[in-house]
Amino acid sequence: MNYTVGLFIPCYIDQFFPEVGKATLELLEKNGCKVIYPEEQTCCGQPMANTGMEEVGKKIYQSMGELFKGCDYIVGPSPSCVYHITKHYDVVEQTPEIKHLRAHTYDLVEFLYDILHIEKLEVSFPYRVGLHKGCHGLRGMQLDNPSELMKDIPSKWGHVLGLVKDIQMTELTRTDECCGFGGTFAVAEEAVSTKMGRDRIADHVNNNVEVITSGDMSCLMHLKGIIDRQKSNLKVMHIANILNGDHI
Amino acid sequence: MSIHAKKASDFISNEERTNWHDGALWHVRNKRDISASKIPEWELLRSTASQIKENVLSNLDNYLIQFEEEAKKNGVHVHWAANDDEHNSIVSAILNKHNAKKVVKSKSMLTEECGLNHFLEDQGIEIIDTDLGERIIQLRDEPPSHIVLPAIHIKKEEVGELFHAKLGTEKGNADPTYLTRAARTHLNHKFFEADAAITGVNFAIAETGGIVICTNEGNADMGCHSAPVHIHCMGLEKLLPKAEHLGVFIRLLARSATGQPSTIYTSHYHKPESGKEMHIVIVDNGRSEQLGKEDFRNSLKCIRCGACMNTCPIYRRSGGHSYHATIPGPIGAILQPNRNLQEYSDLPFASTLCGSCSDVCPVKINIHEQLYKWRQEIYKHNELPKSKIIPLKVTTNILASSTMYNIMGKLARTSLKLLPDFLLYNKLNTWGKNRELPAPPKESFKEWYKKNKHE
Ligand code: SF4
Numbered sequence: 001m002n003y004t005v006g007l008f009i010p011c012y013i014d015q016f017f018p019e020v021g022k023a024t025l026e027l028l029e030k031n032g033c034k035v036i037y038p039e040e041q042t043c044c045g046q047p048m049a050n051t052g053m054e055e056v057g058k059k060i061y062q063s064m065g066e067l068f069k070g071c072d073y074i075v076g077p078s079p080s081c082v083y084h085i086t087k088h089y090d091v092v093e094q095t096p097e098i099k100h101l102r103a104h105t106y107d108l109v110e111f112l113y114d115i116l117h118i119e120k121l122e123v124s125f126p127y128r129v130g131l132h133k134g135c136h137g138l139r140g141m142q143l144d145n146p147s148e149l150m151k152d153i154p155s156k157w158g159h160v161l162g163l164v165k166d167i168q169m170t171e172l173t174r175t176d177e178c179c180g181f182g183g184t185f186a187v188a189e190e191a192v193s194t195k196m197g198r199d200r201i202a203d204h205v206n207n208n209v210e211v212i213t214s215g216d217m218s219c220l221m222h223l224k225g226i227i228d229r230q231k232s233n234l235k236v237m238h239i240a241n242i243l244n245g246d247h248i
Numbered sequence: 249m250s251i252h253a254k255k256a257s258d259f260i261s262n263e264e265r266t267n268w269h270d271g272a273l274w275h276v277r278n279k280r281d282i283s284a285s286k287i288p289e290w291e292l293l294r295s296t297a298s299q300i301k302e303n304v305l306s307n308l309d310n311y312l313i314q315f316e317e318e319a320k321k322n323g324v325h326v327h328w329a330a331n332d333d334e335h336n337s338i339v340s341a342i343l344n345k346h347n348a349k350k351v352v353k354s355k356s357m358l359t360e361e362c363g364l365n366h367f368l369e370d371q372g373i374e375i376i377d378t379d380l381g382e383r384i385i386q387l388r389d390e391p392p393s394h395i396v397l398p399a400i401h402i403k404k405e406e407v408g409e410l411f412h413a414k415l416g417t418e419k420g421n422a423d424p425t426y427l428t429r430a431a432r433t434h435l436n437h438k439f440f441e442a443d444a445a446i447t448g449v450n451f452a453i454a455e456t457g458g459i460v461i462c463t464n465e466g467n468a469d470m471g472c473h474s475a476p477v478h479i480h481c482m483g484l485e486k487l488l489p490k491a492e493h494l495g496v497f498i499r500l501l502a503r504s505a506t507g508q509p510s511t512i513y514t515s516h517y518h519k520p521e522s523g524k525e526m527h528i529v530i531v532d533n534g535r536s537e538q539l540g541k542e543d544f545r546n547s548l549k550c551i552r553c554g555a556c557m558n559t560c561p562i563y564r565r566s567g568g569h570s571y572h573a574t575i576p577g578p579i580g581a582i583l584q585p586n587r588n589l590q591e592y593s594d595l596p597f598a599s600t601l602c603g604s605c606s607d608v609c610p611v612k613i614n615i616h617e618q619l620y621k622w623r624q625e626i627y628k629h630n631e632l633p634k635s636k637i638i639p640l641k642v643t644t645n646i647l648a649s650s651t652m653y654n655i656m657g658k659l660a661r662t663s664l665k666l667l668p669d670f671l672l673y674n675k676l677n678t679w680g681k682n683r684e685l686p687a688p689p690k691e692s693f694k695e696w697y698k699k700n701k702h703e
Contacts, residue, residue: 009693013693014657014692014693014694015657015692016686017689017693018689018692018693018696019689021693021696021697022693025701037701039697039698041650049620050601050623051623051627052596052623052624052625052627052632052636053637053641054624055627055628088620135600135602135604136601139602139603139616146603146607148281148559148607148608149607150285150287150290150291151291174274177561177604178561178600178604180561181600182600182601183600184597185597185599185600187678188250188253188636189252189253189256190253190679190681190682191256191257191261192253192257192565192566192598194682194683195260195263195266196562196565196600197683198682199565221686224684225679225683225684225685226682226684228684229683
């Protein structure tokens, strides 16, 4: 059970949201993992690949394999980046390092649920919380049941948030619509992107949400950008911070 | 700005109308969910349908030959068209042979794709679309904005005005029943006068040589039963091996499209009535080329239910016309680049890759994965705008070097008191038009880690 976990902190979390990185690190340590953080890491290459420039971004992929080769698992607080590694690193040579990386990289919540089988959290979060199910985690990794599928996939996000004391999870009218971030889409299709964001926020507001949480900080960065422009007092908080017992 | 982004932005500038459009389509998506949830074996149906189509695509040549043989045995004339021009010439030759001047046509995305209406009109042939939605947009001289709900972008008040001007209905009357009845009366005259009828095809059965047409208005049947000649135009991917496979698709099609258990009319055509002629035109028009592309071939499984449009959060907010293509929405965005990569290179980018389309698709086309793959193709074929390439190349070079990345990040965060724009992929002002930037933290995670965790 004493796993050596390689901490994968996506570039935008490193640069903009260090508190999410800290919470991830603390959570893993609290749960008995030996965490190492290879400091040469930068980015998974998703921004280039999603724009069609996989060929250019590829040079980053092999170095990711090298960086994390000694770890039992690689864990990052971002389903989107994890999905990119596990799904799209198929285009480089499948060296033992790349194979290991692709098979053992987990999103934080996925790791807590699938590997650590977490059943207890000694934290409280006394707010009405709306869960934003980021699309890569939802439909790419099935961390929850996508509303389109007539299946019974358990909600990993729901499970871990359910362990938090005093939290009030709030139902949304559209349970899993995309927020419109989409990487370069956010600027290339600015009008649609921000309209989608405004609509998502309105859904949370109409259902009396106080804090929007998500596994993906990129979605929250986009939503918070709009919330701040609207001068609303709706808050956003990454799921790692809630699970770690951080305060708003 | 790309064509799609520009047209989408124009559409959204009327936010109230966008909300109405989004709401109308979301309502259809909801009806689909309710209907699908009542079928315990829904997911099994989807995978079965997908596998049947897999078999069809892998044996398409044999099924096509079998279909032709069986159809001919039934006394049907079968024609082959390599492209849109051939298709139009074949149809017009049949019409000329019968001296047909007035033609009624039920819904067919294929004839839309081939530009049949204008082709025939230029020859002095009157061609009337008889599906209500199609008739509305034909009277407005507009292309459809959706493959199942062609006039979904038009409000009933606008239909009232249009019918007042074109069909002489009462001014200011926008009651849907009243307008539908007026259209019905107008179309009935057209049916009775028709010299020939043209229809699309939903399914063609190799085993029997028969075709199946699904409509809610019975307009395909009205046309075929009243005119002495009927012509059915189909893309070559419409085949199913056997009649017994039809049930799987009929159960999926209308539920996915509108939430109905099935369309009101599911009509099976096998042979002409005595004294009449029945023609089937089988069209390639780029399909066999798509079939040869491994990453993209299963887009040919599409049964044109429109569910991927109804669910698409971009389509709902940008309108079908923003895709400037015959087939809009997610499926259009993976079909159109095959036809013309340059012209449609913006479409695979009109998506956040959220994947809702793939999960809703009744034949399980991996639409969002194909969008991703098309993006790679577009870059390889130099069709990506420089405004995207240059910043990302710079970004990659920064990200490929840990030192560069740390320096750039720090410079941006501290000295410049700005966020690193290499992480925002583009000029800050586009991001900031309707959004604030996150407040820059005083140190990056990495800097914090060095100070606090480095033993
Ligand atoms: S791609 Fe799938 S969901 Fe979209 S129209 Fe075709 S069959 Fe329907």
